[in-house]
Amino acid sequence: MAQVRSTLTIVVTPLQWSADLPGRLWGWGVDLLSHRNALLEENETLKSQVLLLSKRVERMAALAAENVRLRELLHAVAVDEENFITAELIGLDADPFTHQVVINRGREDGVYVGQPVIDATGLMGQVISVAAYTSRVLLVADASHAVPVQINRNGLRLIALGTGAIDELRLAHVPDTADIEENDLLVTSGLGGRFPVGYPVAQVTHIQHDPGQPFAIVSARPLAQLDRSRYLLLLFPNARQPWQPDACRSPINSAQCRPHRLEDTEPVDLPANAFADETEQPPAEAASTQASHSP
Template structure:
């Protein structure tokens, strides 16, 4: 016992000073590592197969969901195409803005000024690329504003929320028309002078009405957020949350109405007047006869 104890103490002292035990353990680990890898192979294979099955199941669910969404989107698109064709036929019958189309152009944002008293947007497109004063700006959310200054390579747009900006809007649910004014805030638009009897609610969607021809009809403008009576208690003042993303996005679309398309051909030539012939002239009375 004493001999074994002395041997153990000697080995511990040698291991502490010479680190012999650590070297031996490292070599033994190198030798036993293949055995550990083989022993853990079934567990790793089971884990990999389970993760693969779960990933495959998730992909199948996502694929089915995307297929359903695609079918729904296709149905909606077909419905919108049918409505557009019907709208075009009605416009033809009514003699309205027949064949209106949109001119769309993309432009990049160089600078944006969101000062409460001056809200402007500088674009990297100008008259050289066809930009002109009055074109409407939209992004993925809705209407941003309109172009007010155009240079050869740059243009400046007035944002929808500028205090000097106004846009004709229409409530989608009821067709009520109003004017939305900027308030100098990127989260609010003001709609004053709404009659008390008007059917308008919080949450109603506002789109451009197309009145005036500056903004094409049908683009989202905002959503009604508040309804309050004015000072006279005779009208309602509504405040709307803008649909556009004023504080993010590096590209915008410039849209404008193209002239209506007409199917009428060139006017038919007018027939030239036929000169009167002597036969066509009234006969003169004979001498001596009473007229």
């Protein structure tokens, strides 16, 4: 049935594309007619932003290399960089009951169902159907979406449910005694097996302890700009990588490309998971926490 659907979707792809055309033309017109000073100003802001980011990347390269070496010392599992492709939004859902968007990447680009999608600021959602040249993304705010998260501060694992409101997520089954505060950052825990670990999802906005309720009522605001982002990133976590870039080319991966000199040395005598990652749980627990949406 999914096959039939994705084939049929090709029929309506031109319609979807052309429905987005006015917005596209408007954006183009605004670019064309924008004021020179405004452009110069934007240029300045972008330059300073690039400076800031490149400074961070410089440190990041060193830290990442150090991290890889330390993990090698501990014989821990290597954490791979995720590959990604960029995508552009070409359509919104016309139905106000759901939160979905259509993007301009499809099976031809290696997109698959269940693929995580992020934007510049956080997790957007996941791919729920793929056609040849387009695919459909379910946003985290949709009422049928759930994502396993953890609090960045202390690693407490929770599940963030969409509510149907674009700016609110609800955390399910939070004990009244749980260590959770307003403004806590929620990042993906990677336990559902669908989203890679460590991407920011939401920020806790409100906690209510109601003695009449079995659990605390916690709401959070999604960090991704669900209703504004036009450019998205499709991640390829773990083995499903469409292309294999030369890992040695980027400074961040260079540490992984060195020959394994450590193998000659004696293994450090430490308990196996003394420093193991917080998120590496036994499979049974991981399975019970899994709450990814399956359309």
